[in-house]
Amino acid sequence: MDNSLITNVKKTKIQPDKKLIGLGKSQKNTAESFKEVPVRAPEFFPDLRKIIISKYKGDVVTRYDCNLRYKYFFNYKTGEAIRSNYFTEAFEYTNTDVFAANFPHMVDIGIMGHCSHGRSGLCLKSGVQCYQNGLSVEKPNMSLENFKRIAAECKDLTNQFALGGRGDPNEHENFEEILKTCRENHIVPNYTTSGFDLTDEQILISKKYCGAVAVSWYRSDYTYKAIQRFIDAGVKTNIHYVLNHDTLDEAIHLFETDSFPQGVNAVIFLTHKPVGLGQKEKCLRYNDTKVHRMFKLIKQGSRRFKVGIDGCLVVGLINSGLRFDMRYLDTCEATRFTCYIDADMNMFPCSFDINGQYGVSLRENTIAQAWNSEQFQQFRNILREGCKGCEKSLYCYGGCVLHKSIVLCPSLQEGVCSEQ
Numbered sequence: 001m002d003n004s005l006i007t008n009v010k011k012t013k014i015q016p017d018k019k020l021i022g023l024g025k026s027q028k029n030t031a032e033s034f035k036e037v038p039v040r041a042p043e044f045f046p047d048l049r050k051i052i053i054s055k056y057k058g059d060v061v062t063r064y065d066c067n068l069r070y071k072y073f074f075n076y077k078t079g080e081a082i083r084s085n086y087f088t089e090a091f092e093y094t095n096t097d098v099f100a101a102n103f104p105h106m107v108d109i110g111i112m113g114h115c116s117h118g119r120s121g122l123c124l125k126s127g128v129q130c131y132q133n134g135l136s137v138e139k140p141n142m143s144l145e146n147f148k149r150i151a152a153e154c155k156d157l158t159n160q161f162a163l164g165g166r167g168d169p170n171e172h173e174n175f176e177e178i179l180k181t182c183r184e185n186h187i188v189p190n191y192t193t194s195g196f197d198l199t200d201e202q203i204l205i206s207k208k209y210c211g212a213v214a215v216s217w218y219r220s221d222y223t224y225k226a227i228q229r230f231i232d233a234g235v236k237t238n239i240h241y242v243l244n245h246d247t248l249d250e251a252i253h254l255f256e257t258d259s260f261p262q263g264v265n266a267v268i269f270l271t272h273k274p275v276g277l278g279q280k281e282k283c284l285r286y287n288d289t290k291v292h293r294m295f296k297l298i299k300q301g302s303r304r305f306k307v308g309i310d311g312c313l314v315v316g317l318i319n320s321g322l323r324f325d326m327r328y329l330d331t332c333e334a335t336r337f338t339c340y341i342d343a344d345m346n347m348f349p350c351s352f353d354i355n356g357q358y359g360v361s362l363r364e365n366t367i368a369q370a371w372n373s374e375q376f377q378q379f380r381n382i383l384r385e386g387c388k389g390c391e392k393s394l395y396c397y398g399g400c401v402l403h404k405s406i407v408l409c410p411s412l413q414e415g416v417c418s419e420q
């Protein structure tokens with residue numbers, strides 16, 4: 001699973017609660033200077049929970065970051081997430097969107113090291129080119145002990161875990177314990193599965209602990225059955241649909257004929273990447289008329305289910321000429337609000353940093369240390385710089401740092417794809 005649900009974050013102006021944050025009036029930051037506030041090294045914050053203050057009420061948690069001065073809400077029941085802009089020291093609104101958090105709001109965790117579905121060749125057969133190369137890579141799953149450590153570090157700081165990796169999380173030997181650990185640490189677990197070999201027990205466990213489950217669209221009998229079984233059991237069920245050059249026609253057809261399965265909560269469109277088994281020839285192109293048609297359908301939405309996209313696709317919407325409410329869209333959130341941890345306890349900006357260029361080992365570092373590492377800062381600096389001179393960089397930060405060929409922008413995609 002990747003950071004797809006981040007586009008559901010609503011960014012808005014919220015009046016801060018002065019009593020909750022207890023800030024002094026002596027701080028000198030102006031609205032503009034907030035953007036320049038660096039993410040501070042962890043030694044400044046021996047206990048981040050004294051900097052990020054959480055208040056739980058009913059199904060909603062409100063967190064206030066006293067250092068960066070912004071607020072974020074999360075509803076444990078609906079999954080709704082709202083983030084404010086920065087506030088001034090006088091608790092006034094600013095128009096400046098928060099660039100990066102002091103700690104990830106959502107962590108993508110690859111608890112699986114190997115994939116029986118991928119090994120069977122069914123992924124490839126369905127037309128999905130696994131970015132994790134589940135066809136041939138075989139590594140151990142994350143241990144329960146390591147998972148518990150991650151959850152303890154994220155407690156009261158992170159809202160959600162997206163479980164995935166190289167395989168179906170429901171096949172992990174400690175599947176239930178892992179989900180239970182999330183809830184014990186006030187974290188909502190979600191996961192993505194192929195639905196292959198799904199058992200009734202796994203469905204019941206999912207119903208008990210998960211916020212939502214996503215079934216990858218492998219257009220197979222087991223895909224449709226898994227979706228139906230989750231829905232029948234009352235599990236909030238999403239579809240993860242990888243958009244590539246070859247799947248566009250089908251996606252458009254399913255949308256236009258209203259043929260996605262009845263009862264799904266959301267269909268999330270994910271960008272194909274030239275990673276693992278993913279071929280660069282299948283990358284979407286900004287000047288493909290079908291891509292534009294797809295964006296129109298995404299804008300139009302559906303009456304039956306919610307429609308989402310991954311942050312990687314947002315640049316395409318920004319460049320589509322269509323009007324979108326930018327409060328509901330955020331571009332790549334890697335190192336800004338999200339990160340990925342693999343089964344071997346390495347932390348990356350996102351799961352597509354397959355060469356480990358920006359990786360940090362969690363065997364020697366805490367998550368806070370990795371979040372503030374040189375590698376993560378370097379990644380953020382590239383986003384912060386964006387594309388010089390382009391007015392849209394305020395919204396898209398120059399697009400994907402890792403794979404320029406997926407950035408649906410005329411200025412970048414022309415001539416860049418051939419270099420990848």
Ligand code: SF4
Binds near residue numbers: 315393
């Ligand atoms: S030129 Fe860069 S900043 Fe401007 S829209 Fe394209 S990717 Fe985004």
Ligand code: SF4
Binds near residue numbers: 273334349352402
């Ligand atoms: S770094 Fe690239 S692949 Fe990773 S989440 Fe951002 S846009 Fe997507």
